[in-house]
Amino acid sequence: MLRVGVVGTGAMGQNHVRIYHEMEGVELAGIADVDEQRVNSLAKQYNTAGFTDYKELFAQDLDAVSIVVPTKLHRQVVFEALDAGLDVLVEKPIADTIENANAMIAKAQEVNRNLMVGHIERFNPAVMRLKEIIESGILGKIVSISTRRVGPYNPRIRDVGVILDIGVHDIDIVSHLYDRNVNQVHAVAGADIHPFEDHASVHLRLDHDLTGLVEVNWLTPHKVRKLTVVGLEGVAYLDYIDQTVEIHDEGWVRYAKVEKAEPLKNELSHFIHCLINGQSAHPCGEEGRHALEVCLGAIRSYTEEKLVQIEY
Structure with missing residues (x-):
């Protein structure tokens, strides 16, 4: 016990x-x-x-x-x-x-x-299923991942902006789905209702030809949590909230089977399973640090109006 x-x-x-x-x-x-x-x-x-x-x-x-x-x-x-x-x-x-x-x-x-970092969306059943789909090769080579995480502002968030608060989720997921680190980031953002940025578009580069685009804001009156993966053989559409994955190719529209569950329960179960079995828990500290590096790079990018290299 x-x-x-x-x-x-x-x-x-x-x-x-x-x-x-x-x-x-x-x-x-x-x-x-x-x-x-x-x-x-x-x-x-x-x-x-x-x-x-x-x-x-x-x-x-x-x-x-x-x-x-x-x-x-x-x-x-x-x-x-x-x-x-x-x-x-x-x-x-x-x-x-x-x-x-x-x-x-x-x-x-x-x-x-163990030092595990709570990037909860990795344990969203839809993300877990999409990761399996990508690794199976059904979509072919993945060339672009775009995300949209928008909704109303929560007044309890006062010490950081929208990139570090919610953008970090999708920045981590883009790296996770590609299984690569981000090496360049360029962001455009602004602050209209908050001391820090409350809306941002973050463009990520991984290797020489792989891209990610993360859109976040606290200005939209309703929550949207969606992700699109473009591959050479098909496109996948994921909804974080509904926990659904659709796959579109030249001949079919298919709906992946997703066993819906509470992401945090999956996350804590993984943590406990790793401790019981003497395994390393993921995302580990290094993965959490990379997500933080990219977020801070995005903030630096929009404040200094320049492309930022991510060293790792």
């Missing part, structure tokens, strides 16, 4: 708490949050221990922890979790700076513990 904890019980953290509580082979050993009323209420609801100091949680003989706190706190909390001998799942983006991401990765390697 793996003993796990959760640090941070806001909107996303509460889902981590719920899913761990429901998992077989997992004991939700405790949760921590600075909001005493909230953490006590959740601890009572899920029959676990609640703490306002995460250091007290780390002293509870845990095996692993989900860290779901503001990004600027990731390095501090992850370091202390790793020092406590815990395997760590930290929510995206991995860190607020490349320096902090590098330090977290080095620390995890030093203590020989």
